[in-house]
Amino acid sequence: MALTLTIPALTDKPLIPAETQPQKLQTLMGQWLKLPMLEASSAMADELENLNRQVVPADARFRALETYRPLVISMNRRLAGIYGKASLPLPVEARAYVKIAESLWLEMAYGYKIALIDEQQKLFKINSNPKHMALLLLRAFEALNGLIHIYFQTYFPAPGSVWSDIHQLYRYAVQAELQDLPIEQGERKTTSISTQFKQILLMALAEPQNLTPSEIRRVADYIERHAALAELHATGRIENPAAVFLVKLNTDMPPISYSKHESLPPTGSDLLLLTIRLARMVHQHIQLLQKKNAIISTHELPDDATDGRYIDLLSYLLQHWGKVPKRVFKRSRKSSSVSMVIGMPAAHALANRAWQGSKPASVGRTGLLPEQLQAARWAVVNVSAAGMALRKPAKLTSQLHVGEVIAVKEDHMQGWATGVIRWAMHDEKDNLDIGIQLIAPTARAIGLRRPSQPSFEFALLLPAIHALKQQASIVGAVGSYSPDRIMELDYDGRTRRIVLTRLVERTHGFERFQFTALD
Numbered sequence: 001m002a003l004t005l006t007i008p009a010l011t012d013k014p015l016i017p018a019e020t021q022p023q024k025l026q027t028l029m030g031q032w033l034k035l036p037m038l039e040a041s042s043a044m045a046d047e048l049e050n051l052n053r054q055v056v057p058a059d060a061r062f063r064a065l066e067t068y069r070p071l072v073i074s075m076n077r078r079l080a081g082i083y084g085k086a087s088l089p090l091p092v093e094a095r096a097y098v099k100i101a102e103s104l105w106l107e108m109a110y111g112y113k114i115a116l117i118d119e120q121q122k123l124f125k126i127n128s129n130p131k132h133m134a135l136l137l138l139r140a141f142e143a144l145n146g147l148i149h150i151y152f153q154t155y156f157p158a159p160g161s162v163w164s165d166i167h168q169l170y171r172y173a174v175q176a177e178l179q180d181l182p183i184e185q186g187e188r189k190t191t192s193i194s195t196q197f198k199q200i201l202l203m204a205l206a207e208p209q210n211l212t213p214s215e216i217r218r219v220a221d222y223i224e225r226h227a228a229l230a231e232l233h234a235t236g237r238i239e240n241p242a243a244v245f246l247v248k249l250n251t252d253m254p255p256i257s258y259s260k261h262e263s264l265p266p267t268g269s270d271l272l273l274l275t276i277r278l279a280r281m282v283h284q285h286i287q288l289l290q291k292k293n294a295i296i297s298t299h300e301l302p303d304d305a306t307d308g309r310y311i312d313l314l315s316y317l318l319q320h321w322g323k324v325p326k327r328v329f330k331r332s333r334k335s336s337s338v339s340m341v342i343g344m345p346a347a348h349a350l351a352n353r354a355w356q357g358s359k360p361a362s363v364g365r366t367g368l369l370p371e372q373l374q375a376a377r378w379a380v381v382n383v384s385a386a387g388m389a390l391r392k393p394a395k396l397t398s399q400l401h402v403g404e405v406i407a408v409k410e411d412h413m414q415g416w417a418t419g420v421i422r423w424a425m426h427d428e429k430d431n432l433d434i435g436i437q438l439i440a441p442t443a444r445a446i447g448l449r450r451p452s453q454p455s456f457e458f459a460l461l462l463p464a465i466h467a468l469k470q471q472a473s474i475v476g477a478v479g480s481y482s483p484d485r486i487m488e489l490d491y492d493g494r495t496r497r498i499v500l501t502r503l504v505e506r507t508h509g510f511e512r513f514q515f516t517a518l519d
Contacts, residue, residue, distance in 0.1 A: 001175050003120055005113040005168060006161040007052075014054040019047070020064040029071050041075050041100040044068065048107035058118035065111045065139070072104050076146060084153055084213035087399035088424055089392075089432045102150050109143035112136055113165070134178040134193060138185075140169055141196040148200065152208035153216050155402075155424045155432075164252035170197045171249050171269060198227045201273055204254040205245060206320050209423040212402050212508050218313055221302055229278040235270045242323050243276040279322030286314050312506050338390065339375035340408045340436075342400045342421075344477070344510060347407040348458040350375075350416050352445035375409070378434075387419065387437040391427075400424070403507030405460070405475055406436060407443070418443040418460060418475070420507065439512070440465070447490035448476050451497075456490050462512075473504055473514050481506070481513045489515075 019025055028047070032040040051064060079101040086094035116136045119129075144166050151158045173179040173193045185191040202223045208216045238244055241259035248256075249269040258272065285301060289311050296305055304310065341350060376398045378390040392398065400406075402424050407416040423435040440462035447456025459476040474480075480487070485500045497518040504512040 001172055003113075003117050003168065003172060005117065005165050007110055007113050007117070010053060010055050010114070012055040014050070016050060018051040018054055018056060018064070020051070020056060020060040022063055022067040025064060025067045029068075032071075037075070037078055038096060038100060041079060041104065044071065044075065045100055045103040045107060048104070048111065052107055052110040052114060058115055058122075061111060061118070062115050062136070065108065065115065069108070069139075072108055073146075076101050076104060076150075080150075080153065080213070080217075084217075087401055088155065088434075089398075089426070089430075090154060098150065098154050102147065105143050105147040105150065109140060109147055109165075112140040112143055116140060116169075130176070130178060131181070131183075133176065134173070134181045134183055137169055137173050137178060137193050138183050138191070138196055141166070141193060141200070144169075145196065145200050149203070149216070149220065152203065153213040154426075155209055156426045157428070158254075160252055162252075163254055166197070166200060167247070167249040167251065169193075173197075194232060195227050198230045198232065198273070199223050201245070201247060201255045202227055202230060202275070202278075202321070205273075205275075206317060207423070209425050210316075210402065214508065215313055218302075218310065219317065222314075222317070225300060226278060226281055229275075229281055231274040231277065233272045233274060235272055238272070243274060243279050243321065245273040245275065247271040247273055275321040279318055282314050282318045282321065286311055286318065289314070308503075309506060309508070336380045336411070337377050338380060338388070338408050338410050340378050340390070340398075340406055341375050342398060342404055342406050344405055344458050344460070344475070347405055347416075347418065347443070347460060348445045350407045351418075351443045351460060381433065387422070387435065389433060389435050391431050391433050393431055400434070401509065404509040408436065408438070415442050417441050418462060420505075443475075444491055446474070448474065448480065449488050449490075451486060451488060456488075459489075461489075461491065471514050473512050475510050475512045478506070478508065478511055481511045486518070487515075 019028065029044070032043050034040075035043065048068060051061065056064075079097045083090065083094040083097040083101070090098065116133070119133050119136055122129075144162060148158050148162060148166075170179065170193065179194040179197075180192050182190040182192060199220075203216075203220060206219050206223075208219070211219065232247070235246075238258060241257075244258040245255045246258045247270065248267065249271060250267055255273055285305075288296075289301075289305060296303070302310075341347060376392065378392050381389040381391050383389075400421055402421050404421050406419050406421060408419055409416045417438050418440040419436040419438045421434055422437050425433050427433060442463060444461040444463075446459050446461045448459035449456045457477050457480075459474055459480075462473045462475060464470060464472040474489070481500055481503050483500070483503075487498055487500060489496050489498050498515040499518055500513050500515050502514040504514060506512070
């Protein structure tokens with residue numbers, strides 16, 4: 001199988017010969033580390049680009065890439081720590097960090113793919129080295145994995161050819177019988193091409209557009225620990241399509257649910273990804289963490305796994321790897337627009353306006369500027385009974401994060417509905433698309449505090465919806481909920497004591513819970 005990977009054109013007459021000697025590169029990198037991070041990263045990306053645009057001996061290229069690799073990994077972590085905290089759409093400064101991070105992993109991927117093609121030409125020669133070929137394949141997967149994670153964390157679609165390169169690399173590894181060859185990876189750890197491939201597939205199946213960047217990092221950590229439990233098999237008869245996904249290696253597309261695409265014509269290069277063993281492990285970890293004083297194995301789970309939000313994340317993964325979430329309501333296209341504000345302070349302020357006099361004086365001012373209370377207009381892409389997909393041009397001034405509470409109003413409606421931003425994705429024109437779920441048709445602005453707290457915090461009281469058998473609930477700040485916690489609720493000038501009874505939902509931006517009045 002001849003590799004036809006996406007690589008840049010190479011010249012054998014470069015204006016500036018690339019530096020490939022590891023000792024000189026170490027000196028150069030030491031100089032870069034004295035510069036501001038963005039400047040240092042840009043300098044390294046420029047050097048990598050120069051290396052990957054000229055003909056260089058295969059061994060020299062590999063040594064140079066291996067010298068760059070630790071700093072590329074370190075720099076990308078630091079860059080992600082900045083752009084991963086930015087709101088959407090990404091501000092200009094955050095985009096600069098994203099662009100450099102993308103360039104670093106893109107050039108590393110180019111470099112290892114070029115080295116792979118060079119090595120492939122040796123396969124029928126005496127000095128062919130299968131272990132070296134396996135390492136090159138693994139490094140190419142690592143670089144493409146780093147690249148695609150940037151797109152996941154910034155809600156951009158992966159450019160064309162990324163998935164086709166990933167699939168082609170795995171097909172080649174299988175043909176060369178290298179996919180399961182153990183390869184040393186760090187201190188006393190081994191991995192394989194197959195494991196790296198499964199890590200990429202599992203992250204795509206987790207639908208990262210529904211997650212925050214910090215949640216994506218947590219998912220990546222869990223996948224790294226347990227990806228080996230997923231299994232890759234040739235296509236065949238499937239009796240139960242649950243936890244079965246189709247990987248079409250001759251396409252430029254991510255894995256897809258088998259049950260939703262059984263009608264696709266099979267090809268000889270198709271694979272099935274079976275995640276039932278992984279899903280069982282996720283379920284076991286959920287049960288373990290729900291026990292009080294659970295003992296956590298440092299290998300199986302991270303130190304912060306006892307955080308309640310980690311259990312929420314595992315439950316999310318169980319839904320995506322154990323069984324495919326079904327759409328409850330059908331979407332219908334719609335050409336209209338809505339008004340929307342983002343975040344608890346703005347939603348609280350609008351709810352207070354709708355219910356005159358409901359705001360407790362003890363909550364105080366919102367702290368928002370007048371323009372922040374001005375609702376932005378969003379185009380409606382499609383709607384369902386549960387929510388809608390919205391679009392805003394790239395130049396919008398709104399700042400949002402997946403998992404934030406919002407208030408939205410259609411032109412023909414009198415009041416503001418309460419919802420949650422469930423996913424985000426930039427399109428090819430750099431417009432920002434988001435999906436919102438409506439959780440209540442109205443909301444009351446209230447204050448909420450623990451008896452020991454001096455002041456109330458913003459919260460929203462959502463009414464009961466008897467037709468949906470949905471009890472009244474409260475949307476409050478993260479950290480508000482604890483089972484049987486006594487709290488004070490303040491609205492309409494009255495203070496009542498309540499006990500919290502059930503957590504309905506928790507995101508990085510809020511907690512929603514049910515309660516019972518005590519007086």
